[in-house]
Amino acid sequence: MKRLLLLLLPGWLMVLLLTAVVYGQSAAFKENIYDPGILKPVDSQLKVSVGDMSPDFTLPSVFGEPVTLSSFRTKKNVVLSFVPAAWTPVCSDQWPGYNIAQELFAQNDAVLLGISVDNIPTLFAWTNQMGKLWFPVLSDFWPHGAVAKRYGVLRSDGVSERALFIIDKKGIIRYINVNDINKRPPLEDLMKALGKLQ
Amino acid sequence: MKKGLIFVTALCILFGLYPGAISAGGYPEKGGTLPPVILPVPENHAHKAYLSLSGGKTFVFKDIKAKVLMVEIFSMYCPHCQVEAPAVNRLYQKIEADPHLKQNIRLIGIGVGNSAFEVNTFRKKYAIPFPLFPDPDFKIYSALGKVRTPFFIGIKSENKGMERIFLVHLGGFGSVDEFLQRIAQESGLDESMKNGEN
Numbered sequence: 001m002k003r004l005l006l007l008l009l010p011g012w013l014m015v016l017l018l019t020a021v022v023y024g025q026s027a028a029f030k031e032n033i034y035d036p037g038i039l040k041p042v043d044s045q046l047k048v049s050v051g052d053m054s055p056d057f058t059l060p061s062v063f064g065e066p067v068t069l070s071s072f073r074t075k076k077n078v079v080l081s082f083v084p085a086a087w088t089p090v091c092s093d094q095w096p097g098y099n100i101a102q103e104l105f106a107q108n109d110a111v112l113l114g115i116s117v118d119n120i121p122t123l124f125a126w127t128n129q130m131g132k133l134w135f136p137v138l139s140d141f142w143p144h145g146a147v148a149k150r151y152g153v154l155r156s157d158g159v160s161e162r163a164l165f166i167i168d169k170k171g172i173i174r175y176i177n178v179n180d181i182n183k184r185p186p187l188e189d190l191m192k193a194l195g196k197l198q
Numbered sequence: 199m200k201k202g203l204i205f206v207t208a209l210c211i212l213f214g215l216y217p218g219a220i221s222a223g224g225y226p227e228k229g230g231t232l233p234p235v236i237l238p239v240p241e242n243h244a245h246k247a248y249l250s251l252s253g254g255k256t257f258v259f260k261d262i263k264a265k266v267l268m269v270e271i272f273s274m275y276c277p278h279c280q281v282e283a284p285a286v287n288r289l290y291q292k293i294e295a296d297p298h299l300k301q302n303i304r305l306i307g308i309g310v311g312n313s314a315f316e317v318n319t320f321r322k323k324y325a326i327p328f329p330l331f332p333d334p335d336f337k338i339y340s341a342l343g344k345v346r347t348p349f350f351i352g353i354k355s356e357n358k359g360m361e362r363i364f365l366v367h368l369g370g371f372g373s374v375d376e377f378l379q380r381i382a383q384e385s386g387l388d389e390s391m392k393n394g395e396n
Contacts, residue, residue, distance in 0.1 A: 093273065093275035093276065093311075094275065096275050096276065096277045096280065097273075097274050097275035097316070099277075099280075100274065100280055100319065100320065100323045101319055101323075103323075104319070129277065130277050131277050131280065131281065184275065184311065186313050186315070186316070186334075187274075187313070187315060187316050187319060188313060188315035188316070191315075
């Protein structure tokens, strides 16, 4: 009986591991997505709150020109979309979804800035698989995760949370969602929050 | 030890991970059948009529009165699904333009991991004319074998209704004409056309 138990247990545990990770994976990335498994949902402590002035930053972009957050002040609302890492399951889908929602962002007079702690060459190769993105993707690679750290969304393993911040035209943070890293935040939640700015 | 085995088995059953439960959501294969998929009856009257659904809140594939059902498993967040969307629309239009095919083939999409809002965003972006259904909690995705997207499943009606898988296809299908020809041939619609059946 003991041998039977020892024989069955690893199999069941393997099934548990394999079936616990549920996400729709696009064929666009072929077999190139690295699956880190289920991670601790949130592994950082926010350093900003709704109502705070947003910490300013300038980061290099895959488009070429560096992007400064404060340059949008008085002109556009800004959505910051931190994603944990290139070539991982949920992250590889999130921005392609936003890529077909440009009109929804425009309706709310908002621009979207994608941010990851990956370096520019990695982000270049990864985002090329997503099609032509309409929004800049910024590299928070060096000093490593400095912007994520200032916002309080840098995890203990050096990647960022899957987090969304909405910053209004005055530079004030109006919405924060530090999502479960294993799940994609529903688009409607973000759009609902953006709609409240009008 | 017996208690240990019972405990482990109970845990597996508790988490829905008994090996017998896994086989229900196996990868779709030609010649096989799909587990029951329950979908909401569309509120859109045209879509309801297209699927020949009269009433009720939910339906299963067997309720659709047609010889062939093509199911596209997609996600709003999947770049290849976005690229493929115009081709799938053309497939629908070609079917609708041919009286024999129009009478016998239905086409639906299931947005895995997509909320109703996200499915509508995809529908509006690509002006998709056929019914799309959300699968926000990945239940259908899991039941259909966790296929990558886009994934096409062709099901044909047999004695007990819509149940036999005659075609599976991962990724873009290339030529619309060739794919439509493949659907007609592999489902047997070509033969029924030659025999003068509806």
